[in-house]
Amino acid sequence: MALRAVRSLAILSNPLRTYSTSGPLVNVSINEKTGIATATLQRPPVNSLNLELLTELCTTLEQLEKNKSRGLILTSSSNTVFSAGLDIYEMYKPNMDRYKQFWTTLQQTWINLYGSSYPTVAVVNGHAPAGGCLLALSCEYRIMLNNFTIGLNETKLGMIAPTWFAASMRNAIGTRQTELALITGNLFTTDEALKIGLVDEVVQSKNEALEKAGKFFDKFKRIPPHARTMTKTSLRGADIQALVKSRNEEMNKLTAFINDPKLQEAIGMYLESLKQKQNK
């Protein structure tokens, strides 16, 4: 797996070729004509974000930044799930060293994606609960296919969405709607999400979404990149700095939190309920 990752990165760092690298968990392809990268999450069945997937995504984002990418489309290889959010098994009876690495990588992935200098579009071609919604919110523009759900549903699981999850949502839909969404842990239908501005466009197919994404990137053809980037930083930078400052403190709190026997019991029951659902 390590060898494949190294080879993928070597190819990624050649900006002159059209290439498609198929890492085990994130497929990256770059359109030769436009320079736009597409990163496709491919961890069946539901693209739950475990340490390995996050590590690949985080590295891909770093590499795109280094290569001054023209833009990124983030999407999923599944037809029904964009991402099921954090892999709950990373939080269930965790090995603490791995858990710390997992959370640090999640923080860094958000910092890289939310603060990228290149434009980003999420093609949300399936359900996007919790961490899946966070990934979409970290992009600048969200195009969602019909008949799915999206939202930060952590309270429904007895959890609290971290402040930077909330900040990402607040930046998209405002404080009032964010408060309502978070306290109720609501998962919005595609149409509801469009209505409150949680997504920007609703489409019927992935092809249509990709076309619309192209139109979004076209908007930047005549905009000096530094002006674009500095504007984005002026709007998102404070939230990123807040996490950079507090990431160790957050880790300490989460470490204590995750070991609470009541929480572990609740997570075990939640996992069981997901399995039961499949047996119905």
Ligand SMILES: CC/C=C\C/C=C\C/C=C\CC/C=C/CC(=O)SCCNC(=O)CCNC(=O)[C@H](O)C(C)(C)COP(=O)(O)OP(=O)(O)OC[C@H]1O[C@@H](n2cnc3c(N)ncnc32)[C@H](O)[C@@H]1OP(=O)(O)O
């Ligand atoms: C519960 C959180 C616990 C603790 C956190 C502790 C500390 C941290 C503190 C604060 C931070 C909290 C932040 C959390 C952010 C998150 O992202 S938590 C994850 C929340 N995600 C969900 O609740 C989604 C659950 N999944 C679904 O609703 C559905 O699976 C989905 C609509 C995405 C797709 O439905 P469907 O296509 O019908 O698939 P199945 O439900 O049948 O699932 C297929 C198999 O995948 C397993 N699975 C589903 N989601 C996850 C997941 N997030 N992690 C791991 N595994 C998952 C599911 O069990 C099935 O497995 P099986 O085939 O039965 O083995």
